[in-house]
Amino acid sequence: MDLSSIDPVVLMASVIVASTPILLAALGELVVERAGVLNLGVEGMMITGAICGFAIAVNTGSPLLGFAAAAAGGAALSLLFALLTQFALANQVASGLALTLFGLGLSALLGQGYVGVKPPPTAALDFGPLTDLPVLGRVLFSHDLMVYVALGLVAAVWGFLRFSRAGLILRAVGESHDAAHALGYKVVRVRVLAIVFGGACAGLGGAYISLARVPQWTEGMTAGAGWIALALVVFASWKAGRVLLGAWLFGGVSVLQLNLQAAGAQFPVASLGWITLAACAAYLGYVLWQRQEISGRTRVILGVTAFAGAAFSYWRQGVYVPFQVEYLSMSPYLITIVVLVIMSFDKSRAPGSLGRIFHASQ
């Protein structure tokens, strides 16, 4: 197989761009979930942001104003969700799904006059000589403003949750709203603010698709990005840094998938065996590191699996098959499931009050 036509530097730069929309949306949802609210309406808020941003950018000629409008649009829609779940105390899962349905319809209505229109270009920032640096220049210093906003937001959310007093209150509300309420914190107010922040971030993410990454307006153009953002939050086990990692992984697999196809890459069948072997070794290492006991049965299973992996690799040495597009397209989701399983060994888990309804009299 010939992978020489794939340039890793260029690939990395593409991954950063491709991951920006889901990164933005996932950061917002992270804060929402940390406050104990599960908003499944990310897709609806993203697409609403996409059209709001697009429309304003086209009408004013300024992408920046567009992004501001996108944030406002996403936030406005999320207020509906806040109204339902925080004041009318409706179920969050159902409200979130309804929000997605509503957002998809609303955006299509708003966008009727904008099909086939070209938005003002979102220019790359000028870093002067930095852009010409060998590897870093292309990977880090060749993007537009929103990429850096997204990266800055990762740091901001991380710092906010970890160090600020407001972040502490937010986490307390998410862990146990009853306890937080007893301590005198305004649970509903904190949650509404978090939801609005989540909506604004989702709106930005949507507008990044319609203004920078694609850039155009078409109905339903977010095409499931909101759902991936939701997955990312869990994948990241509610930690900002890991959201970034997850976004790159997701963006990476989808971009790499296309690159492998273009390069006509073939899949070495033997690698399946090596992966199995490596997984067994990793598990063993993990258990030893944790100083846990291994039962006899586990030992046998582990040994047999590792041996089967090695034998398979030897047997299929040098056999290549073409990549199957469907399996490649499945891979980000399958990898997420695997990572979710690995993460569940971890102590970090969902905020205690996630998805539960709060009412002061309860």
Next chain:
Amino acid sequence: MLRLEHRPQPSARWTWLAPPLAVLITMIAGGALFAALGKNPVDTIRTIFWDPLFGEFAFYYRPQLLVKAAPLILIAIGLSLGFRAGIWNIGAEGQYIVGAITGAGAGLAFYPLDAWFIFPLMILAGALGGFLWAMIPAVLRARFGTNEILVSLMLVYVAEQLLAKMALGLLRNPEGRGFPGSRNLQQYAPAHNAEIIANTGIHWGVLAAFIAVIFAYILLARHVLGYQIKLTGQAPRAARFAGVNTERLVFICLGLSGALAGLAGMFEVAGPAGQISIEFNVGYGFTAIIVAFLGRLHPLGIQLAGLLMALTYIGGEAAESSLQLPAAAIQVFQGMLLFFLLAVDVLSNFRLRLSRTEAA
């Protein structure tokens, strides 16, 4: 300042009054939306809610209501059991797809044999497919404590890719000139999920949905398992002390909802849809979640909610084609209906009170 006061018991009056109230508010708000789009609001509302039931072509729409509602009810019934126990399967769409694939696959494997056992076998295969697909999040949650919301959701996307793979590969119609899509099961009599009574829209899936409603009602009202499900949802710790095996409950709830979703997929592919195609799934699995909540997770409520949802779909389509409303307007209208239905629910559990002090 308005204040909500928790009712000790959900108000029976409001439980019955809230849904019609929500529909009424939606008609007013939706009417305003349609008027803003330059359509006659009264005409539009009538086309959506009245014509499919009592209009000129009601003889065609009424059976279609059942056809549309059946998969929604079937899936929602299964989901509601899990939701009551705090087990969140939001990947019914994936189980629906896999059930359709295995169900159709089992039937097509015998093509062109004509035998009585093919359709029953397809029913089993469909249920089994959905069941197994739901077992993945079940095993992962029971064994590793992995979040089943996300795993089941991720598996929807995997199932969609699998569907494309099947429509283009294994199940592709050999006489279909290379186009994606399987043979049409409507044209293969022993595998066709035909109407049981002609002209009524009642196919085996509709029957299955009704049976599921009764089954779920009895389970929840009379059976110890139903009691365990309710207890686990309301007080997980108390349930554990009461000796409820939570792990077993995860398997039962996810397995049941998966099997029912798989069944729904199988009945759909063998009957109304006819074939496995890339775009076979149209979101029933997600809509069913909303149906389950609109029905307040109660079997009879779900039955009504499923029919109401079907009405907005069918009436909405009618409005699109006869009044030339954009599809998006109908989506917005449906979104509104859901919002209002969810919002008025507050009235059955809480009392509105005027007060001077600010609530939390």
Next chain:
Amino acid sequence: MSVPRILTSAALALGLASAAVAQEKTKVGFIYVGPVGDGGWTYEHDQGRLAVEEHFGDAVETVYQESVPEGTDAERAITQMALQGADLIFTTSFGFMDPTLNVAGKFPDVKFEHATGYKTAPNVSTYSARFYEGRAIQGHIAGKMTKSNVIGYIASYPIPEVIRGINAAYIHARKVNPDIEFKIIWVYTWFDPAKEADAATALIEQGADVILQHTDSTAPQSAAEKAEGVITFGQASDMAEYAPLPRVSSIIDNWAPYYIDRTQAVIDGNWESRQTWDGIGPGMVEIGEITDAVPADVKAEALAMKEAIAAGDYHPFTGPLKKQDGSDWLAEGETADDGTLLGMNFYVEGLTGEIPQ
């Protein structure tokens, strides 16, 4: 079965009722698979509908329903339109084939036209366009224009129509440039702007300086515009907003003449079931303006090829041609028959990679 009978009698009653009205107004319905605002496939069908309205004025009323999912919902949508008194219904996606035939069986007096399918009935016609003729011209321009000798191709699904397009483009690119290499990405969607943009970017990053697309959004055009030095072709719709660069030409689906023709036939009462597969000649496939970014001589050659195809003097699949595995397909001077083209499931010699199965 009495459903069909009831429906038929209703339809008959309606037919009779509307027959009186039909003297002045013929009702033409359209079932779309996507939103009217997709900017590609459905957009062009809707342009055809608008052309019908404009051509016939008050004599014809058109109705449409957009974003109709294939399968169960399609059958209901078509039935609904027939019940509401449509005299002629165009169903504009391959997936509507069986639903169209089912409904047609129940409404013998309504005429149906199904796009891109292959099943007909006494009151069901099929129609499709020979897009591969346009692909041949694109291939020629692409072969002449590429500097890197790498041409990127964004393919949707591995079905005969798409494979035909790849082969037609490749044959004509190789004819003028033997060093040409095709890189193909299957995106498994007709329409997903973000994915199409990513695919275009991946192809460009791997050296492609010409992007051909068989998907419907303009996202690849934007990606190419950002990259500079890359040319593209509009697909389904003209995509003129990206001219003169990167879009140097386009294949336009022009359904208007056909829709007007068939509506006229219904009005005149001489509509007959037939299978139409038209290309550049009758105007169903249009070649969008070739911009000045293309050198004058290349443009002249492309236009000459277009004329030859339109006049029937040249067939894009003319031998000698071999299949990818080296076996003979067409002998010298032999042209491909429609049967082979309609079921095309192989690459021609020189293309690398495999068609996904």
